[in-house]
Amino acid sequence: MSSNTAGRCTARPGTCAAPATARITFRMSTISRWRRDRKLMYILGINSAYHESSACLVQDGRVVVAAEEERFNRVKHGKQARADNPDELPANAIRFCLDSAGITIADLDHVTCAADPDEIAAVRAAGLPSPWNNPDKQELFLNTLPNIPQQFAQEGFGGPFHWVPHHTAHAASAYFASDFPDAATLVVDALGDDAFSTRMYHGRGNQLTNVADIRYPASIGYLWELCSVFLGFGVYDAAKVMGLAAYGDPTRYTAAFDQLAWTTDPGGFDMATDRLKFADILYYPPSADCSGLIEALGLEPRRPEDPLLDVHHDVAAALQVKTNELVLHMARHLHTVTGSTRLCLAGGVALNCVANQVAFEDGPFEELYVQPAAHDGGLSVGSALHVWNAVLGNSRGPQMRHAYWGPSYSEDEIETELSAHPELVFERAADFERDIARLLAEGMVIGLFQGRMELGPRALGNRSIIADPRRREMRDVLNRKVKHREYFRPLAPSVLAEAVPDWFEVAKPTSAGDFMLMAYPARPERYAQMGAVLHVDNTCRIQAVRSDTNPRFHRIIAEFAALTGVPMVLNTSFNDQEPIICSPQDAVNTFLKTEIDYLAIGPYLVRKAPDDSTG
Ligand SMILES: [Fe+2]
Structure with a gap:
């Protein structure tokens, strides 16, 4: 049993307890023996x-x-x-x-x-x-x-x-990563190798059967890319547009979007593709032919340097409502075709937590699984x-219940990195989780680096910046100290999973809520206690934190709840205009170039040494 445990160790070399050289030799020989015996x-x-x-x-x-x-x-x-x-x-x-x-x-x-x-x-x-x-x-x-x-x-x-195939891989990433014995599986993105933008499957056992498709150029993914450019953002900025949508009134442009995209029977959608000209979208630098949107909306595109006005909020809101309509329409059709009570979602559009919530809670399904890395x-x-x-026809594996599949780093590796920076002061925290909770309650902003890096676009407590969710001013504090985010982008809370029902209105529980892939209305009586993480529409894109999948993060939040009565922390990704950090070196670099107050990394609590250059 012990050799199996060693063989199954999935952390990168250098993360176990023994000295590094001996450990690698042991691991290699153990794995080789195990492979020979077990035919892994x-x-x-x-x-x-x-x-x-x-x-x-x-x-x-x-x-x-x-x-x-x-x-x-x-x-x-x-x-x-x-x-x-x-x-x-x-x-x-x-x-x-x-x-x-x-x-x-x-x-x-x-x-x-x-x-x-x-x-x-x-x-x-x-x-x-x-x-x-x-x-x-x-x-x-x-x-x-x-x-x-x-x-x-x-x-x-x-x-x-x-x-x-591209869309088969998307569908498999959701259905086979769920533990559902069968599921309607919906893949929505921009475009795959197959000239489809949307594909629907029925997963049964270890097989996925294609049951319906939407052919490009009708494409929800490209509609979001086009609207992102129209609103003055980059092609990859759909998440910004989603955040902006909550500020708008969709009714101003509902009729215009009805002319651009509409549902078809049975269970599909189509678009005014001759007007939308998705083929002219360029990624580098981002540009698009927006003439169709200009004509339909009666509005000129916003340049990046222009202010965001109500009309821009309203365009985003109408786009979100149209997306909700199309995705819900397809989900209902998939339920009819497959007869399944379970839904799986993947493809870049499945990162849209608002559409996910509508498709699931307004739709006919009883269970939902969304691949946390729903994008490519x-x-x-x-x-x-x-x-x-x-x-290969093998039996199904377990559900992917977390996103912590990346590298982790040993205490030695972390200490070596910290020791290379005399401008840092670090020490082992006396009571790590309680110390962090106390600092959060005092208003400190903390970079949290622990365990294995997350897969997917969301930081879920292992490469995160965390802060007090009660302080409405925390958004400005974060913007000043580290994040240069637009005012309209929501900051998400990581919430003790067992406390979610007391703080949010959840009609149908789902694991998608563990990955910031659902947007739940907060309970009105809680608004005053979560000013920094409440979006303008009083929803939150939550991460439900479980003690069995991230025990340390769960303990930090539990300690914060013990101090404050609020069972959540503000959680935003640990980066500054760059990919989310990976290594201790990345963590230190971002810590040093920003004004984050503390870095909690491995067992260490790190702060910047007082600047004595001025005497
Ligand atoms: Fe894709």
Whole structure:
């Protein structure tokens, strides 16, 4: 049993208790023996075709490690989405996966990539619009993809290589990561290799069956990208538009959006695609042909430097309402087609917590699972789970109940980093969780670095900045000290899971509430105690924190509740205009360049040394 425990250790080398050199030797020999005896199967999933590149290792059907490349290479979204670089592999994320398991590429049983050259070729042959909208780029993309398996072969991989279609990987990332025996599975994003923007599946056992599709150029994902540019943001700023929507009145532009997008029967939607011109959206630098929106809305696009006015709030609000309508319409149809009482969601649009809440609470389903990495960063997870389940026909693994699949770091590694900075003062906290809770209650802003880094776009207590949620002024404090966020972006609370019903109106409990993927109305009698985290519409994009999946974060919040009577802390991602931090070095760098008051990292409480340069 003890050797199994060592073999299953998924933390990166250097995180266990023994000295590092001896530990790696022990781990390697133990894993080799265990693999020989148990015939463990390792499947490496990767995503690199477009953007948000990532890697995931599945061991005997269980996700054991997964991370996005952007956290290592510090490039937002990992790489640019270009036709000439789908073979730009997430090298750091792959190395992390292999090192964590103590294996090499040659030890992998299967490698899988979320893309499908056959599907792309079929789209080209049919003359359908492609992700590149340009025959030369499409050809280049198609010709570059084979470099991916070639690179693995050159590095010593000799097993089967699997291409998994983009939307299949999204669907698998939600359905196979749930423990539902069957589920209606809805994937909504901008566009996949298959020229579809939305695909619907019925998951049963270890198979996913496609039951309905919406073909590009009708695309909810692209509608959000276009509106983001129209409102003066970047293509990737859908989350900003979602936050802005709560300030607006949707009725001003309801009729206009009804002309641009509408439901169809049975269970689909269509758009005025000739007016919306999604093909002209450019990512670098962000630009789009907004003439269709200008005509429909009777409004000129907002430039980034222009003030945000009520009309901009109202555009965002109408877009959100239209999205809710379309997603709920499809969810209802999926329920009718599949007969399932369970819903799984993935694709970038599934990061929209408002639409998720409407689809679930206003819809017919009794249970919901949303993949926490619903964007393309989760495709590595989905492709690996698809191979284990659907391709190889194995039995289902456990539910992904948390998002802590990234690297962790040992006390030695943390201390080495801290010791390299004489401008820092650090000490072991006497009572770590209580000390942090006390500092929070005193109004301090704390960078919290602990355990394994989160997969997905949300910081969930391991790479977070935390603060007192009661203080309405905390938004300004955070903006001054570290985050340069727009006024309209909500700050989320991390709440003791057992306290959620007393503070929020939750019609149907779901694990999506553990990942900031649902927006719940706060109970009116609680408004005064949560001024910093209450959005303008009195909802909160909560993280329900559980003692079994993040015991330390749970204890910190419980200590804060004991001091204040408020069972939550403000939680925002630990970064400043950069990807969320990954390593102790990242944590220290961001701590030093901002005015965060304390850094709580591993067992240490860190502050900046008093500046004595002025005497
Ligand atoms: Fe996608």
